[in-house]
Amino acid sequence: MLFHVKMDVAIPLDLDPDLRAETLAREKAYSQDLQRQGKWPHIWRVVGQYSNISVFDVESTDELHELLWNLPLFPYMTIEVTPLCPHPSAV
Amino acid sequence: MLFHVKMDVAIPLDLDPDLRAETLAREKAYSQDLQRQGKWPHIWRVVGQYSNISVFDVESTDELHELLWNLPLFPYMTIEVTPLCPHPSAV
Amino acid sequence: MLFHVKMDVAIPLDLDPDLRAETLAREKAYSQDLQRQGKWPHIWRVVGQYSNISVFDVESTDELHELLWNLPLFPYMTIEVTPLCPHPSAV
Amino acid sequence: MLFHVKMDVAIPLDLDPDLRAETLAREKAYSQDLQRQGKWPHIWRVVGQYSNISVFDVESTDELHELLWNLPLFPYMTIEVTPLCPHPSAV
Amino acid sequence: MLFHVKMDVAIPLDLDPDLRAETLAREKAYSQDLQRQGKWPHIWRVVGQYSNISVFDVESTDELHELLWNLPLFPYMTIEVTPLCPHPSAV
Amino acid sequence: MLFHVKMDVAIPLDLDPDLRAETLAREKAYSQDLQRQGKWPHIWRVVGQYSNISVFDVESTDELHELLWNLPLFPYMTIEVTPLCPHPSAV
Amino acid sequence: MLFHVKMDVAIPLDLDPDLRAETLAREKAYSQDLQRQGKWPHIWRVVGQYSNISVFDVESTDELHELLWNLPLFPYMTIEVTPLCPHPSAV
Amino acid sequence: MLFHVKMDVAIPLDLDPDLRAETLAREKAYSQDLQRQGKWPHIWRVVGQYSNISVFDVESTDELHELLWNLPLFPYMTIEVTPLCPHPSAV
Amino acid sequence: MLFHVKMDVAIPLDLDPDLRAETLAREKAYSQDLQRQGKWPHIWRVVGQYSNISVFDVESTDELHELLWNLPLFPYMTIEVTPLCPHPSAV
Amino acid sequence: MLFHVKMDVAIPLDLDPDLRAETLAREKAYSQDLQRQGKWPHIWRVVGQYSNISVFDVESTDELHELLWNLPLFPYMTIEVTPLCPHPSAV
DSSP states (O other): OEEEEEEEEOOOTTSOHHHHHHHHHHHHHHHHHHHHHTSSOEEEEETTSSEEEEEEEOSOHHHHHHHHHTOTTGGGEEEEEEEEEEOTTOO | OEEEEEEEEOOOTTSOHHHHHHHHHHHHHHHHHHHHHTSSOEEEEETTSSEEEEEEEOSOHHHHHHHHHTOTTGGGEEEEEEEEEEOTTOO | OEEEEEEEEOOOTTSOHHHHHHHHHHHHHHHHHHHHHTSSOEEEEETTSSEEEEEEEOSOHHHHHHHHHTOTTGGGEEEEEEEEEEOTTOO | OEEEEEEEEOOOTTSOHHHHHHHHHHHHHHHHHHHHHTSSOEEEEETTSSEEEEEEEOSOHHHHHHHHHTOTTGGGEEEEEEEEEEOTTOO | OEEEEEEEEOOOTTSOHHHHHHHHHHHHHHHHHHHHHTSSOEEEEETTSSEEEEEEEOSOHHHHHHHHHTOTTGGGEEEEEEEEEEOTTOO | OEEEEEEEEOOOTTSOHHHHHHHHHHHHHHHHHHHHHTSSOEEEEETTSSEEEEEEEOSOHHHHHHHHHTOTTGGGEEEEEEEEEEOTTOO | OEEEEEEEEOOOTTSOHHHHHHHHHHHHHHHHHHHHHTSSOEEEEETTSSEEEEEEEOSOHHHHHHHHHTOTTGGGEEEEEEEEEEOTTOO | OEEEEEEEEOOOTTSOHHHHHHHHHHHHHHHHHHHHHTSSOEEEEETTSSEEEEEEEOSOHHHHHHHHHTOTTGGGEEEEEEEEEEOTTOO | OEEEEEEEEOOOTTSOHHHHHHHHHHHHHHHHHHHHHTSSOEEEEETTSSEEEEEEEOSOHHHHHHHHHTOTTGGGEEEEEEEEEEOTTOO | OEEEEEEEEOOOTTSOHHHHHHHHHHHHHHHHHHHHHTSSOEEEEETTSSEEEEEEEOSOHHHHHHHHHTOTTGGGEEEEEEEEEEOTTOO
């Protein structure tokens, strides 16, 4: 079941640089793990913004919330979720 | 080069039914032809709306405009284009 | 799996009265059938508006879209879907 | 009498961790007490957001304001209230 | 129990003049009847707009919806309802 | 001459508690003095928000600005003013 | 007493040309009469739009509403009124 | 003196085809004449929209309004004008 | 050449009081000097807001930007500029 | 391939003055280098705002993101990108 997810990142400018670096490293590992499991099949950068547009493939809304809530960058993000379904014209 | 495209469809309620059916058939054929060429790699229906979220893969902004402008449903659509690029965490 | 659905109805003022009455009757029957099946567990009127706020309980986003797309009033509605999940403080 | 309430939580990132934990514990107890009394019959998490959508069942707008104003997280919340009433198609 | 109600009127320019006049007369009678009953204690015109700001005093949200839904101008109005309660500084 | 005034209060979370208490006490006294003079005939709390909706009765826009500008909470408020006039259907 | 008034004009494209011309002529005469009386001291065209920004000088909100409500173009306009007062830095 | 101008075109779907074609031809000739005079130095199509983003180079706001008001498509356009000036980092 | 300028002021609550007073004094002197030169012919306070609506009369957009950029309060302001031109109905 | 880019700058008021000066100097050098390479053919100041409107000429969305992400002022900017293409009426 697919969901379109837009994530806008706004890390405070005065965040401790070590904490920042460590959080970004954890975010990357967390994201790549989910990508490898097939739960996060698409992630693109929005040009000119600290944002991504992603597609998640999950069993339930509950699982999706769990995945998003545990993103290391979650406290610094604004997230918008749009449910998707197959398009009748898709080949 | 990838672009995120959101299309919201608003066909007038009083459009001639035959014209409507014929336009929808042309739209489907047009879309499927571009999907098979690899130019329109993703198309999803937004749940509960007469809208789709798509990703296009084109050589240039000029080509993208050409493809969108010639959509049979173009006169009835509101289209929003967001340029994408690879995400540094993508596997 | 629960989804929050807001439906705003805007039937054209000049719609044929018989078609209007017949569509409203079909909408009511359709809705009540889904409520009895347990797929549409909550429906409330928004005070002062021709709108409802509903909760749907479905197996998938695909099923939800199917249910909404086939609403007899769908052509006259603006629908907004928000995915829900259990709240950790719910008793 | 039912009211739809959307609560968006934005706890400052630099809030003292003990105060944060203690406030969250009080919020949970406060919410569960009202749920058990039947005054807060529904509470759902919005997927991907630190927000909930709730339904309150109260005697008056005055009682509703009293309940919301005394939420331990009230100073950190944006709250939007929508009055509801029975829907004519509800079974 | 008080509710703040904003009503914006948009009567179609091509509405039959007799129907228009008759609807406006019914609206005025309906409004004045509710004012005399004490259910619609305040109604003001917004300067420069075909809009009013009103306060209703009702027993329930259900009664309020009933009153608004039966306004003769309801099909031509956009209505926004805000629940009120006594202010702690009111004398 | 009547004006509709919406005031949204946002006192900084880290304001000195004594200054906060003293400012709120001055605000209450200031408001009640104007209410007793008949210049501030209505003040209601918006349910679930640190906001009020008020009606002022003044001689001029100049007097209204003077009254609002000197509110002890003015530095922490967002204020929106809408001019009113008698409604032709008012009894 | 001064009020800032923004008027956006949207005459239907299919309005009868004679009615259109006659209404525009009446609007011009009405406006110039008020300008000569000193009640409408400023009127400017917004560049690139069928809109004006004006300043009215009236005795009351009631008088202002009367003037605006009787504009021949009123049925085709969206009007926004902002109350003004003298600025402390004005020379 | 430069102005940034965004033009969104919305020709009614039921406009007479001959009038439409004739208006578009006049628009093109009008635009190209101004481009050749150096008054309309830039015009770009916005990808996926019936819109353009342009830069005008004029002597005054009065001249700019004259040029825009006389666009053959003016009755079908929404126009937004933003004044520009040289950037201190421009080479 | 006239421009409509809206300035919203938001001085940080914790700005050093001396710096605040000194900046406000410089702003007043700067504004009054431009008013006396005829470059800033109108300045009004918006009722209930720390905002002004002004009209500037300048030779060019470049001159206008220079005047606004050098306002002592510029770093604390949000400014919106709308180009004006003579209205055909102005007397 | 052309992209329209709007950049709004909001440097924190309490940024260290030396860091501020040094960042602005690097931004200017960076911008002028790209201008000289032909990748940033237009940059204009928006009158009355700490914003610019620019046009970039790049090979790909990927290159554009790279250029924008590395702007020394990127952490203090809000950036909006709109893809452009040749206009059929351009001479």
